Amino acid sequence: MSFEKSAAITRDLSGISREATAFRSHGQPTDQAISEIVRPLSRAEKIWNQAIVRKSLILVLLAIAWQVYAQQLNNPLMFPTFTDTTAALWNAFTKGELGSRVLVSLRILLSGYGIGVLLATVLAALANATRPGNDLLEVLTAMFNPLPPIALLPLALLWFGLGNGSITFVLVHAVLWPVALSTHSGFASISGTIRMVGRNYGLTGLRYLLHILIPAAFPAILTGLKNGWAFAWRTLIAAELVFGVSSGSGGIGWFIYENKNQLEIAYVFAGLLTVIAIGVTMDSLFRLVERRTINRWGMKF
Amino acid sequence: MGSAAPLLDVQGVTIQYKTSAQLVTATWRVGFQADRSDRLVLLGPSGCGKSTLLKAIGGYLTPTEGEITLSGRTISGPGPDRVMVFQETDQLLPWKTVLQNVAFALTASGRASGQNADEQAMIAIRTVKLEKFADSYPHTLSGGMKQRVAIARCLAMQPEIVLMDEPFAALDALTRQQMQEELLELWSRSQFTLIFVTHSIEEAILLGNRIVLLSPHPGQVKEIMDVNLDDPGNRFHGRFDELRDTIHRVLFKDVGDYVI
Numbered sequence: 001m002s003f004e005k006s007a008a009i010t011r012d013l014s015g016i017s018r019e020a021t022a023f024r025s026h027g028q029p030t031d032q033a034i035s036e037i038v039r040p041l042s043r044a045e046k047i048w049n050q051a052i053v054r055k056s057l058i059l060v061l062l063a064i065a066w067q068v069y070a071q072q073l074n075n076p077l078m079f080p081t082f083t084d085t086t087a088a089l090w091n092a093f094t095k096g097e098l099g100s101r102v103l104v105s106l107r108i109l110l111s112g113y114g115i116g117v118l119l120a121t122v123l124a125a126l127a128n129a130t131r132p133g134n135d136l137l138e139v140l141t142a143m144f145n146p147l148p149p150i151a152l153l154p155l156a157l158l159w160f161g162l163g164n165g166s167i168t169f170v171l172v173h174a175v176l177w178p179v180a181l182s183t184h185s186g187f188a189s190i191s192g193t194i195r196m197v198g199r200n201y202g203l204t205g206l207r208y209l210l211h212i213l214i215p216a217a218f219p220a221i222l223t224g225l226k227n228g229w230a231f232a233w234r235t236l237i238a239a240e241l242v243f244g245v246s247s248g249s250g251g252i253g254w255f256i257y258e259n260k261n262q263l264e265i266a267y268v269f270a271g272l273l274t275v276i277a278i279g280v281t282m283d284s285l286f287r288l289v290e291r292r293t294i295n296r297w298g299m300k301f
Numbered sequence: 302m303g304s305a306a307p308l309l310d311v312q313g314v315t316i317q318y319k320t321s322a323q324l325v326t327a328t329w330r331v332g333f334q335a336d337r338s339d340r341l342v343l344l345g346p347s348g349c350g351k352s353t354l355l356k357a358i359g360g361y362l363t364p365t366e367g368e369i370t371l372s373g374r375t376i377s378g379p380g381p382d383r384v385m386v387f388q389e390t391d392q393l394l395p396w397k398t399v400l401q402n403v404a405f406a407l408t409a410s411g412r413a414s415g416q417n418a419d420e421q422a423m424i425a426i427r428t429v430k431l432e433k434f435a436d437s438y439p440h441t442l443s444g445g446m447k448q449r450v451a452i453a454r455c456l457a458m459q460p461e462i463v464l465m466d467e468p469f470a471a472l473d474a475l476t477r478q479q480m481q482e483e484l485l486e487l488w489s490r491s492q493f494t495l496i497f498v499t500h501s502i503e504e505a506i507l508l509g510n511r512i513v514l515l516s517p518h519p520g521q522v523k524e525i526m527d528v529n530l531d532d533p534g535n536r537f538h539g540r541f542d543e544l545r546d547t548i549h550r551v552l553f554k555d556v557g558d559y560v561i
């Protein structure tokens with residue numbers, strides 16, 4: 001900030017700064033004594049500076065430790081080797097049904113997530129516009145945010161029966177409250193100036209929400225979306241483990257449960273690795289969005 | 302033009318607002334007028350309600366008594382016919398570039414659309430000499446540059462009246478002086494009507510052709526002065542010191558302790 005400011009002033013007073021440079025160039029000794037000013041780093045140093053390289057190395061070491069330990073244990077029923085697990089993973093995706101199981105899980109996750117985010121936006125917008133709306137949101141989030149979504153599953157089964165309806169209900173609950181809460185606090189922290197600017201343009205209602213409130217609160221909203229995603233993903237897998245199958249097409253949690261029952265432990269591990277991989281992928285997707293938006297806008301807090 | 306009804310008419314305006322504990326009277330029966338192309342300055346110490354008055358003209362506050370009219374119509378809410386420039390440098394939308402900020406003001410308020418809005422925005426950005434930064438995001442600009450964008454955005458909308466709330470107060474002294482000169486230069490090009498709030502006597506004399514002097518707690522009009530220097534913006538004008546002394550005397554006549 002201070003650098004940019006001084007740069008701007010330099011530009012503004014370019015006449016003066018030109019004089020100053022001319023002045024400086026008169027009696028200064030040159031930098032002969034310093035042997036090197038800029039030296040490119042060696043190739044090895046450059047590679048080592050890449051976080052992805054260092055983190056991949058950790059993964060490799062973990063895989064080796066796993067392999068060595070599992071081989072010594074020699075008990076594939078308790079702890080299959082790394083190679084057995086990767087083989088199972090490969091088989092499950094190419095010959096088995098893991099791919100379709102993943103799709104089932106993601107589809108239901110997206111619908112639950114979508115409904116949850118939409119409801120959260122409506123609630124937060126109401127809370128921003130009116131005092132009763134504000135009180136309503138604060139009471140509801142205070143009540144339901146601490147309630148683990150999975151605790152609602154028995155009730156959901158009673159209301160919606162075995163199937164996607166119950167899981168969606170639980171997912172909406174997992175997403176709605178954290179997203180509503182952070183969207184609400186995001187709206188509340190928008191400066192009065194930005195609000196006045198928006199209203200100065202004559203923006204009201206939905207246009208005001210879409211063009212001013214949501215982008216201005218985006219750092220908080222993105223945090224909420226990230227948390228909501230994490231809650232939803234964990235809740236989904238847990239719920240699928242409990243029952244998760246309807247008309248023969250279960251999700252990835254059910255895949256894990258089924259294989260455990262059949263003592264195909266390498267496939268259980270393969271399922272868990274898939275859960276991890278999807279979680280990591282989504283996380284880096286969020287980080288990409290963060291880089292493209294709030295980092296670029298200088299809004300990261 | 303002078304004999305016609307004034308462009309902006311503030312009549313007997315009292316503004317009160319509630320904090321969580323009390324009801325505060327910010328201004329008490331304030332009245333003044335501005336004609337087209339006036340540069341009217343609201344000058345007074347902290348607590349004289351000058352910013353509150355400006356917000357009321359902007360339509361963000363409703364007077365509890367009195368009326369504010371623009372071209373004969375009572376002001377009832379914010380609108381693009383009165384564009385505000387604020388002191389805070391966060392008035393630009395941080396998620397839009399300089400060009401997008403100006404163009405969005407035009408499209409959102411329905412003044413222009415599409416390509417046309419971009420072209421008009423670019424013209425406005427050129428008048429404040431920031432065309433090189435058209436694609437920069439606001440957080441990469443200095444404070445003075447941000448205020449120039451805000452002024453460009455405001456002028457691009459071609460409002461009936463421009464409202465400025467101490468727009469240069471947060472800038473360093475050198476930049477502030479430069480911005481004052483640039484503002485006068487912009488005014489001499491398009492002769493927009495300006496209402497300018499400041500607590501600096503010098504700034505008031507430099508920029509205004511009419512100065513409304515306000516006293517604090519609650520804000521009341523002390524005096525309305527026509528400046529009409531033949532050479533606005535010239536701080537070495539012969540009458541400058543004389544005016545400053547007069548204003549100083551009026552403002553501090555019976556209140557010795559207020560810090561300006």
